[in-house]
Every structure is written in structure tokens, then in C-alpha cells.
Amino acid sequence: MELGTIDDDELDILLNDLLEVYGYDFTDYSRASLKRRVNRLLQIDKFPSFAEFRYKVRASPEYLKRFVEEITVNVTEMFRDPFFYKVLRLEILPVLSTYPLIRIWHAGCSTGEEVYSMAIMLQEANLLQKSLLYATDLNPDVIKKAMAGIFPLSQMKQYSENYILSGGIRDFSSYYSAKYNHVKFNEDLRAKVIFATHNLVSDRSFNEFQLILCRNVLIYFDHNLQQKVFTLFDQSLEPLGFLALGNKETLRFSSLSSKYNQVGKEKIWRKVA
Amino acid sequence: MEKSSIRHHCSLLIIGGSAGSLDVILMLLPSLRPGLSFPIIIVLHRKNSFDSTLTDLLASKTTLPVKEAEEKDILTPGIIYVAPADYHLLVEKDGTLSLDYSEKVNYSRPSIDVTFETAAEAFGPELVCLLLSGASADGTEGLKVVKKHDGIVIVQNPVTAKVAYMPQHAIADVVVDRIIDASEIDELVNTL
Ligand SMILES: C[S@@+](CC[C@H](N)C(=O)[O-])C[C@H]1O[C@@H](n2cnc3c(N)ncnc32)[C@H](O)[C@@H]1O
Numbered sequence: 266m267e268l269g270t271i272d273d274d275e276l277d278i279l280l281n282d283l284l285e286v287y288g289y290d291f292t293d294y295s296r297a298s299l300k301r302r303v304n305r306l307l308q309i310d311k312f313p314s315f316a317e318f319r320y321k322v323r324a325s326p327e328y329l330k331r332f333v334e335e336i337t338v339n340v341t342e343m344f345r346d347p348f349f350y351k352v353l354r355l356e357i358l359p360v361l362s363t364y365p366l367i368r369i370w371h372a373g374c375s376t377g378e379e380v381y382s383m384a385i386m387l388q389e390a391n392l393l394q395k396s397l398l399y400a401t402d403l404n405p406d407v408i409k410k411a412m413a414g415i416f417p418l419s420q421m422k423q424y425s426e427n428y429i430l431s432g433g434i435r436d437f438s439s440y441y442s443a444k445y446n447h448v449k450f451n452e453d454l455r456a457k458v459i460f461a462t463h464n465l466v467s468d469r470s471f472n473e474f475q476l477i478l479c480r481n482v483l484i485y486f487d488h489n490l491q492q493k494v495f496t497l498f499d500q501s502l503e504p505l506g507f508l509a510l511g512n513k514e515t516l517r518f519s520s521l522s523s524k525y526n527q528v529g530k531e532k533i534w535r536k537v538a
Numbered sequence: 539m540e541k542s543s544i545r546h547h548c549s550l551l552i553i554g555g556s557a558g559s560l561d562v563i564l565m566l567l568p569s570l571r572p573g574l575s576f577p578i579i580i581v582l583h584r585k586n587s588f589d590s591t592l593t594d595l596l597a598s599k600t601t602l603p604v605k606e607a608e609e610k611d612i613l614t615p616g617i618i619y620v621a622p623a624d625y626h627l628l629v630e631k632d633g634t635l636s637l638d639y640s641e642k643v644n645y646s647r648p649s650i651d652v653t654f655e656t657a658a659e660a661f662g663p664e665l666v667c668l669l670l671s672g673a674s675a676d677g678t679e680g681l682k683v684v685k686k687h688d689g690i691v692i693v694q695n696p697v698t699a700k701v702a703y704m705p706q707h708a709i710a711d712v713v714v715d716r717i718i719d720a721s722e723i724d725e726l727v728n729t730l
Contacts, residue, residue: 273631295609295636296657297628338640396549421661483608484637513609513625513637 270304275315279303282323289333289403290466293490299336305337333404338485341375342423343382343416345480346512347430350382352531354432357507358390361475367396370472370501372465372484374400376410378424382431383478384454385440389433393457401463412451412460418443465494470501477502481511488518495519500503504538543608548576548691548730550613550629552657554650554680556583556672557699562720563670566617569724574602576730577613579629581621581653583674585645593620609637621648629657644676653725654680658687665689666730668723672704681712692726694714 271279276299283289291299312318321328344350361367367387371380382398387393402408422446425437441448463471465482477498483491499521508516508525510532516522525534555563563580584592597604602607605611607619613633621627625637626648643649650669654677657665667684669677671694681691689716696702702720709717718726 295628297630297636297660298638298640301628301652301657303658313716338638340641440704464550481639484639511639513622515561516606519609 270309270373270533271300271315271318273300275319276300277461279319279322280366282319283329283332286323286387287326288330288467289464291336293466293487293493295487298338298485302336302338306332308441309335330406331400334406337404338481339375339404339407341378342427343378344424344427344431345379345434347427349477349509349512349521349531349533352428352533353383353509354386354390356477356489356528356534358362358386358438360507362390362392363394364475367392367476368472369396369476370474370475370478370500371398371464372479373403374402374407374409376416377414377460378416379480379515380411380449380458381414381440381454382428385428385433386431387457388454389435393453398458399474400458400460403462403464403466405462407461407486409461410511412455414455414533415447416450418446418448421448429504440471453504459460465497470497472501473503474501475503476509478509478519479511479535481514483514484511490521499524500535502536504536508534508536510534512538546666546730547664548666550576550579550590550605550657550661550666551666551727551730552581552653552655553608553668553670554581554677555670555677556646556650556674556701556704558671558673559694561700562694562723563596564599565720566609566724566727567596567602570600570602570729571728572601572616573618574727576615578618579607579613579621579627579652579653579657580618580726581627581648583648583650583672583676584623592623596620607635607637609635612633621653623648628652633660646674646676650677651680655683658684659691661687661689662691663688664704666692668692668694668727669705669708670694671699671701673701674704675707677704678708678711681708681714685712690715692704692707692721695719720725 280292376381387396428437441450516534593606604618606622608625628636693705693708693714695717696706699705
């Protein structure tokens, strides 16, 4: 190993270890990004050799937590891509409002900003009471943060701008209370949210939904794994249900695409009946 | 510095630029010969993360197909791929593209370093990278990796750059194969 970087063979060894020792399967993730993140971690934590890095990952469940946290990309925002949220607000929520109980799944929700954004829109549409949101991620640490609903105050200016662009007309600051340099989102926003860990690679379908959001997760998966996850979503979606992906993700090349119609120009697909 | 064309088999050209580089690219595009035997990736820093008009602007200047890079795109000769705003663009060893929304690198997303580095691993000596004008340090680390994998490194002459910092930074730190004036870029690319 050259200082601070691992090669493809070493990466394979490491991925095998993770699967064997912890049951985490990263083998079908996009390689270039995965390798970059592993090398980044190696440098930050200053491991002198691959052997030592490997030993630490295998031997220390504590370190594994850090590994997963750093290898997966957790970057997220409230009302990220405001125009996507606008379409949800104006076109999808009115359809969902006709159901007696609305079930939504946020798969790969990271620290929950996406979930709180959705809860805000549901509340504004008077739908939150009859909704149930499942917020899942493979990483237990981000789920904990999502449950707490505490985010940096410094982000609120940006989020409030996003919120307005998404069609929000209230005072965004009414949704949280600020304390020092953090804000805590109102308890009622998460009253209808169930937070849980769920691994899209290895866990199964656990319910049927009218809307599944899985945004900016599939870009990290290779083509085969994407197909597998699309099948999982298909099994978890009611007829006429919606699947929402990230701005750069598509169902177009999937074998399932013939069963779905894209909603306008957004990355939202509706399952045919 | 060697003045003749670069004798090298090119399977991928990546152009990285920041402040002051758009004009250079707009000047280059109309003179690209049709049917280039390699794909081109353009990684440009931009101010507005919502801006998707860049691809249209670039497409209007050339007869070569220009598209915003999508994940899993298969790099195809003669096509120009533009890194989308707000994502890193990575090159996989199987010649496909991946996108990544991780932390900014050098305050930038897309980061030129990320694309240079991953492409260096994927294409080795068949990669040619060109770094243009800019006020950022982005690109330099990536060019080092390109050199390590025996790729070709070309940097715009800081004297002809609107903002000299980025090419200067690279020249100070990397053994570049060639320093080139803005006006010579088209000839170089057409003879790669
Ligand atoms: C970039 S974040 C996306 C957050 C949010 N959906 C958004 O678009 O802003 C990607 C998330 O996917 C999660 N993830 C990665 N692999 C996963 C898997 N196999 N199963 C479930 N979640 C996964 C990561 O832990 C991370 O929190």
C-alpha cells in the first residue's frame, strides 16, 4: 500500500470482511465513490498500513460505526430541490388526500431533514393527522439524529429560502424553537413518524405505501443493486402509488419502467394499476 | 517545453475550469472537429447550484453532442459530458460515470480533483487532463494523481488566463506536460 491509499484488491478484502463479520454488504456499491470514501477515512484517521486499518475494522464494533458513518454519504437538506417539493405539494398530496390513511416511506432518510420537510407540507395540507411516515436508513446514528430533530441554526436561512421556493407561505421559524446555535423542530411534526434502521441491500419489504421517497441513495449503487432495490420498492408500493427519486436518478433503464409512468418532468413515477 | 502535438493515445479528455474559463471553452467548442475519437468531460465551477442552462449554452456552440452527465452514462467517443451542478462526477473503471453528493472539495461541487483522480485510476496513461483559468486550488491534487498514473497533464498558460491562480497553483506543484495559450487549445485537442 502506498501511504494513505488502498488498491482494488484491498478494497475487496475489506468489503468481504464487513460482510462476513458484520453482515454489511457494500459489494455492489459504485466503486469509484466507495474507494474515495475509504481512502479519505484512511487519511483522516492516519492508519499506517492497510493491515492495521483492516484489523481495526474487524476487531472494533465501535470503529465500525465510524466506518459506516464516514463511508456512506449523509449530506442532506430540508426542501432540497425546492421544485421537486413544489410538485409533491401541488400534484401528489392532493391525490394522497383521497386516502383514509396515508402511508409514506422515506428510504435512506439520513438525518431526517427530508422527513421533517414532508411533515411540514402534510401539516399545511391538513393531512398529517391521517398520515404515517416510516423513516429508515441503514445507519443507526443518523436515525438517532433524525429522531431528535435538532439541526444547526446556521442552516435555517437556506432551509427557509428552500421552503419558500417550494411554495411554503408560513413563517418557517414557527416550525422550530431555537436554542443557542441549534434549533429543535416541533414535536407534533414527528408524532406520526416511525424511525427505524433498514438496509435496502439485505432487508425486505415491510409494508405497503402510497408514496416511497428514496432520494440520492441509488446513485451510490451499481446497476444490479439498483434493479434489486427497485424490485423491493415495487413490492412495497400499492397500485397507483408514487416512487420519488433524486434529481439525478431514474427508473428509465429498469425492467420495471413499463409498469410506471413518469409524473411530468420531475423524478416521480406512478405505478399503474 | 515540447511544442509538437502530444504523441499519446487519448481515450478520455477532461477539461476543468473555474472563474474565467467559460470563455475559453466557448471559444474552443466551435472549432472542435466532428467525430472526435474520444469523449470529453467538462467540469466547471459555477456560482448557482440550480443552474442547468450551462449544458444548453455549450451545446449551442458545437455540432458534437453535448449532454449533462447522468449516472451510469457510458462514456462514448465524440460526446461531450458536462458535470451537473452540485454533484461530484466520478469515472468508474468500466468506463461509466457516477455521481456523488458528498462534501464539497476545495469549496466546490463538482470538484475538478474528484473527476481527475477517479479518471486517472480508470484510464491511466490514456487520460488527458486540461486545467484552465480559475481562482481556486481545485485541480492540482487531481493532476498529481493523473501524473502518477502516467496520464497527460496540460495547463493553461496563466498569462493568458483571466484568473491566473488555478493554473499557477497547478504548475507550481505538478510536473505538467505542457503549458498552453488559450488560443492554441483547439489545435491541441483536435490532434490528440
Ligand atoms: C445522501 S443521503 C440522502 C438523504 C436524503 N434522502 C436526501 O436526498 O437528501 C444517502 C443516505 O443513504 C443511506 N444508505 C446508504 N446505503 C443504504 C442502504 N443499503 N440501505 C439504506 N440506506 C442506505 C446513507 O446512510 C445515507 O444516509
